Amino acid sequence: MPQRSTESVDNYLKAILTLGERQPGRVASNALAAHLGVAPASVTNMLQKLAAAAAPFVEYERHRGVLLSPSGRRRALEIVRHHRLIETFLYEVLDYPIEELHEEAERLEHFISERFEERIAAKLGHPTTDPHGHAIPSLEGEMPPRSSMCLTDVSEGTFIVDSISDRDAPTLRSLQANGLTPGTKVRVTRSPSDSYSVRIGRSTTALDLSPEVAREVRILPLTK
Amino acid sequence: MPQRSTESVDNYLKAILTLGERQPGRVASNALAAHLGVAPASVTNMLQKLAAAAAPFVEYERHRGVLLSPSGRRRALEIVRHHRLIETFLYEVLDYPIEELHEEAERLEHFISERFEERIAAKLGHPTTDPHGHAIPSLEGEMPPRSSMCLTDVSEGTFIVDSISDRDAPTLRSLQANGLTPGTKVRVTRSPSDSYSVRIGRSTTALDLSPEVAREVRILPLTK
DNA sequence: AGTTTGATTTAGGTAAACCTAATAAGTAGG
DNA sequence: CCTACTTATTAGGTTTACCTAAATCAAACT
Incomplete structure (x- = not known):
């Protein structure tokens, strides 16, 4: 039996998982502190x-950061699964506006x-992605690897929108309103002012995204 | 703005409401302690x-028990509303077995x-009663007065089942299995062994309920 | 090697919400 | 009126999860 898990512990585990995926290897305390x-x-x-x-849920050594143990990883993925299932449920069944999904799921994920x-x-119907395009871990704690990249990693080309971060509600709302949703095809060019110019589908008008906003969007190469 | 409300505070307010309804007047600390x-x-x-x-949510005086303030009562009714709406939702939309409603609702009521x-x-469709037959307080914090009585308060007669307590899962399960649900008509007689003999609808076989179980059932006079 | 710097840890403290044990306050019975 | 009993309160302590300020460590710089 693993150790007991509180709301706070859950959040630490989720943060370690997230940061560990972003930069494989040990996660620094400072990074965790900032994230949490x-x-x-x-x-x-x-x-x-x-x-x-x-x-223990984690393997920790003074001054060398922290790693999830297998059971810690399982628990973290369970919480992520809760979060994304709840978001999907709120969106599909309760008709929540997309920008309100995150906050509600962030609370409820610990208590269901x-x-x-x-x-x-x-x-x-056992969905595999949530409304933002993020993969939902399976019951067994598997998360299919996804090879998406950040919009800011490319200079130009044609791509499929993979997912959009759920963190910032206003950004999410505006992207949604402009039709920039998972699965849509986009043509990207870097505009002079350091912003990202995105044409959605075959529309002629372009959406101008600041680097901060562009960082919230993940894309996949168009494998056609 | 009323004071902040935690899960624990919510539970105190709910308990004061419940006990105050059972025995109007100030609620004793000891009774609260036992209940909680x-x-x-x-x-x-x-x-x-x-x-x-x-x-404050309560009006309290040393050695004289406690009363809900108007805002405390409002908050308590809000939590009861959450609880009963959640139970109804779990039952109607998510097909929960009736005996699992209470536990889940008891947790989630604080976080939605x-x-x-x-x-x-x-x-x-804005329901007014939950699956156990309990009235759901309105959004404005009104709870329609109900004149139901306890099965143990009567010696015999014909009644309509009003509600069944959601506290004890096994009892609930067996009552449900025997068709003793809110709205059904029952003919009650007191059997020799101090138990309550209940004939459901026009069935010929009787259900024998112990006083403890009978106390979980509330009935209405048959106003026909 | 000595020093600076930034990250990390230790030390000591706060706020909830609970506990037990000891005390005080009301309520009766003699 | 006083003792006994029940009920409620105070006093002091625990755990969880956070904080600030002061030390320490590791890594990089001269």
């Missing part, structure tokens, strides 16, 4: 407690039961 | 903190947003 919005000292404290448990998870998954 | 499953000292502590707030509340209410 807490003081670095709080992170050290928590990591020490987590690592000292009988069947296995049964709730199972029932909404069944109701939705 | 915490030590009496913890109750005293919490009541003092609650009552000391700027816009106004939007979630509004959306499930709409989806369900």
Whole structure:
């Protein structure tokens, strides 16, 4: 039996998973602190407690950062699965506006039961991606690897929108309103002012995205 | 703006509401402690903190018990509304077995947003009772008075089942399995062994309920 | 090697919400 | 009126998760 898991612990595990995916290897306490919005000292404290448990969720060494243990990874993926299933459910069944999905899911992900998870998954037909285009980890804790890249990583070309970050509600709202949704085809060019010019589908008008906004969009090469 | 409300505070307010309805007047700390499953000292502590707030949820006086303030009552009814809407939703939309409704609702009632509340209410067509037959408080915090009585309050006669307590899952399961659900007509007689003999509808076989189980069932006079 | 710098950890402290044990306050019975 | 009993409160302590400020470590620079 792994150690007990609170809302706060869940959030640490999720953060370690996310940051560890962004930059493989050990995750630094400072990065965690920034990501979670807490003081670095709080992170050290928590990591020490987590690592000292009988069947720890993390492997931690002073000054060398932290890694998820297999059970920690399983738990983190379970929470991500909850989050994305809930978002999908709110969107599909309860007709939530897309920019309100994240906040509600972020709260509820910690409190739903296995049964709730199972029932909404069944109701939705066991979806594999959420409304933002993010992959939903399977019940067994598998997350299919995705080779998407950031819009800011390319200078120009034609791509398929893979996913859009769910973090920033206003940005999400405007991208959605402009039709920039997962699965749509886009033609990208870098405009003079350092912004990204995006033509959606075969429309003639272009959308101008600032680098900050462009960083929220992930794309796939057009394999046709 | 009323004081901040945590999961624990919510539970205190709900308990004060429930006990205050059962026995009108001030609610004793000891009764609260028993109902909440915490030590009496913890109750005293919490009541003092609650009552000391700027816009308190309760009116409390040493050794004389506690009352809900108008805003406390509003908050308590909001939580009850959440609980009963969630139960209805789990039952109607997610096909939960009836005996699992309470536990899930008890957890989630504290964490859903106004939007979630509004959306499930709409989806369900703004129901006024939950699957156990309990009235759902309105958005404005009104709870229609119901003149139901306990099965144990009568010796015999014909009645309509009003509601069944959601607290004890096994009892609930067996009552449900035997067709004793809100709205059904029952003929009651007191059997020799101090138990309650209940004939459902016009069936000939009777269900024998112990006093403990009978106390979970509320009935209405048959106004025909 | 010595020093600066930035990241990290230790030390000490706060706020909830609970606990137990000891005390005080009301309520009766003699 | 006083003792006994029940009920409620105070006092002091725990755990979780956070904080700030002060130390320490590791890595890079001269």
